[in-house]
Amino acid sequence: MWDHEIRSMASSHAIVAASVFMATVVPAVLVPGFSVYGTHLLWLYSVSAAVTGVSVAVSWLLGLTPPTKKHTLGYKLSRLFRSCLYFFLSCLFFHVVLVLYGAPLIESAVETFSLAVLLTSLTSLRCLCVLGPNVQAWIRVFSRHGAMSIWDTCLQITVACTLVGAWLGAFPIPLDWDRPWQVWPVSCSLGAMIGYLTGLVVAPAWIHYHRKQLTYKSK
């Protein structure tokens, strides 16, 4: 059963990674003068949109979201609304954290917010897909020994990788090399992206090699 799940996880990750690749390549063909550094915000939003769309679609197809108790349209709508709200709140949260880390408050607010959107679509969105708009479940997953399925573990790994990637991405900024990728927020978003892709690869592999040791408490 586990092998099956790991395989489906790996394939879904491959699809997401492919979508990231497409979101970089397709605009390069369609939009003249597109480059990852030059028109960074465009790349950033295209990747965010692609990851968002594909993740939602994949999780819906795999049926990952926890089964809802009620099946009324109103409940589903309110769930959708709450998901959107959480998405937006998470963007705001990331924005605030970035400003606390020293991003300029007013000057490049658009860039900062775009990075927040990217981080949200790479981290919070996956949580929304897997766990639904449920704060308690989020707290449970992100506390120690809180994972209850391999999807939770996978979530922990990808989120941690993404955030560490973005964190490490900030280090080249003070260097005086004057490269185009040192401009705020290019290095951070590239770091986050690389971290995310690493997470997508590492998570199934890690789970595969530790499947004997992994035991999950059921509810």
Next chain:
Amino acid sequence: MKVRSSVLASFILIFEVIGVALFLRGFFPVPVKSSLSSKSKLSDLPAEPVTGRAPNGSRLPQPLFKRVVIMLVDALREDFVFGPSGRIFMPYTRHVVERGSSHSFVAKARPPTVTMPRIKALTTGSIPGFIDVVMNLNSPALLEDNLIWQAKTAGKRIVFYGDDTWVRLFPKHFMEYDGTTSFFVSDYTEVDNNVTRHLDSTLKRDDWDILILHYLGLDHIGHISGPHSSLIQPKLLEMDDILKKIHGALISKEAEGSLPYLLVLCGDHGMSETGSHGGSSEPEVNTPLVLISPAFRRKVGMMKPGVVEQVDLTATLALGLGLPISQNNVGHVIPDVLEETTLRDQLRFLHLNGHQLSCLLKDSMANYEKDAGFEQFRVAEKAHGNWMKLYLEGNTSEVLTNMGKKVLKQYLEALAAMSSALSKQLGKYDMYSMVAGMILCSVCVCVLKLLLVLLLAMPEALSGAAAVDLPVLPALASLPFYLLCLLLASVRVLVCTSAQSSCYLCSLPGGLTVCLFVCLSVCLSVSVQHNSKGYGQILMKFTGFSPLKSSSSEWSLSELDVLLLAGTIGHTLSLASSSFVEEEHQIWYFLLNTLCLAVFQDVCRKYFREQRRSGDDDEPILPSKASHPSAHPKAEICSEKWLALATPPFTLVCCRLLRSLNQTGVQWAHLPDVGHWLNSSEHKTVLSLLAAFCLVLIYVLVQRRCSWVSKIALALGLLGVYSYRAAVGNVLFPWQHSGQNMSKGTVEARFVYVFVLGILFTGTKDLLRSQIITADAKLKSRGLWEIYSGLVLLVSLLFRAHNLPVLCGCLLIQTLMAQFIWKKLHYDAAQTTIMHYWFGQAFFYFQGNSNNIATIDISVGFIGLESYIEAPAIFLTALSTYAGPLLWACHLVCYLSSDTDRSPVAVGHGCYCLALLRSVPAAAYIVLVTVLRYHLFIWSVFSPKLLYESMHLLLTAGVCLFFNTMEQSHSSS
């Protein structure tokens, strides 16, 4: 021999300080100075060499110029005049450069490209070393032989307008002067108008010989908005107009028959692409040098300006005015200036310059005779004598002219060679001392690390008395000890007897060196013995033979531990990069933020998870709804929980606000910050309100744990601080009008000092009483806190008014963290120490410091003093510079020793961790600097940081000794 771990740590730190001092002695080159203490005189000048005839007296050629106007524009970059935009920026100057009778050069300034060392270089002709700059931060009068002194002695009348650094360097040298302070960087019109307003009347008069103008506006514009700002062009046009005016006035004054004038336009240093200076990048180093005089040949078109050294101007001016060249000058005369004089005079000028350089070479080099330049000079001098003989015999043939030209060429080569040999002398390292210091430091760090290993390996071995068994006696008797002594002695003999060594250690008396060697060998052999023992312990532990295994818990690191470890290691590694050294504050802010977030996560985990576990139903519920038996504790726990949860975000916000208070570093230093905004005169009311609020908050936060006597003293002291700031003119009393009677505030400052001493005295008294009479832990912690509050009061006096929020934030964060985080989350001594250290580092930069010498606030040294007195000034400056780290370290002592539920070893562990945290980067940095000693930025970036590191190490050694006394009393009570 049993030694407590904190005592050991302090001793090792002291050893490391000695090691660093030794290293510094070897690292910073001794400036090239003439051994003669007197200044060169006209009568000392050598005679003109003539072969086969007695010297015919020291005939000096006639001076070239009668009047000299030096127009020095601060931060005038080479491309502002010679670059493609020069035609727009300075049209008249460009015209003169291209068509007029002028010479233009690119003068290379030597780093540090800061105004004062540049002025010194221009007037003395020497190259002020880095250490020279540090030693003369307070800018006393220049005592070295210099051009201005020579001119004054020769009876020249000098007029000066501009930067008051000149007035401080040359007191009583100027016939007339008006100094302008460059204190308010935001002002760029007034400083220049202040100079220009004297110009018209001065130019009309005839009673001066040398006029020096130093314009500061351009530099200020650079600092505000960089070299590409729109303010640059109008400023340069203004400078151009002034040059035109002076030139016109000089032309109109020129009389037939008398000597011509000389107008010099130069910059003291350039301006980097961000508008700052101090480093050694091309735009900072290259300055224009334009010499305008009717004595020169007219130009026919733009030629590429030649490259000269900035110090070459000194020799040229001295010879041009008929003055002796100052003794320590390393520059050589610019030959183009001399080209219109007779061949005899030219040779004579070059001979004078060469003689001065060769004298300096004799004084500064042991084997000067082997120097190529010196030999060339001897040959040229001989040829000069032969030429003179023929010349005086009345020979005027073509052959003679050719021969003279050959001598001239020989002279020029010799001058260039000697000049470069002297400059090279400035960049020489004393490797022996450096390596000795480095080894001492590394050994210290190794011992500390080994001790850490021991601590980890046998926690309960240290828990009782926290003592380490040091096998000093056996080490003294062991074979490795003697072998090491022998080895070191032989190395010393080898190094000191080798031919070309001029090192400091060799000049030390033998006894001292022997002591040093013995200590070093003891350290080494002890560490070797410890090594085997420590690793034996660890080996036992891991192989499971040790009985300790059952008791020791598993080695699992939390996220926080990983962060603390990675941050410490990462910071140490980042010291290898010059940009990271320049922007070190960014690293600390970044790490501190991450630390706060990690702590926040810990807090969340504690409060959310624990509550959930206590609730017995499976359904996850909001923790606030969790049922508790009684109502009263519930409310208390709830409020405590929310306060604990709010502390890390509050700290984050606080740090973000403090960060925008002072922009430091290099890349973003030019950005506007809150500090500048507060300091501008129209926001004085805001600053006053802020300062008053901060002082009240400081009182509220500090007085909690003081006795009532200290409470009153503290309140009065803080009032005194405010009135001091009001007296100095930084803040306002509500009944006071702005701009009213400014004074030095000496009385107010002394009033505060009295209370500081009073509080410190009360604290010490309490401490002593708790130690001797009653073993009262409460009394002791109160005494400690009183000492701490005395320090806070002193710092609040020393900090500038806009920096008071830093102090406030420091106290606020300390209080909140101690109350809700460190105690409640049971962080151990090591974790708490590392957090304190990180906070201390970040606060060091919050108060506006950087790794550049220029940010040290020297005015602190004058608070409460009528005049400059060295010892208190240095002490106060050091205290205010390192206030952040010091306050956090002191808080650590207070916190660790006042916490009664901690094990008694906590203080020792804290001290030990602090020592390790400080000495690892210091030792690593010393090794790095040795490796990078030929790096381009070694003088501008790495050496200031080296000084900061060593000063910090010294300070930490002091704090560790304080720790020691605390621990001693802890164990005795």
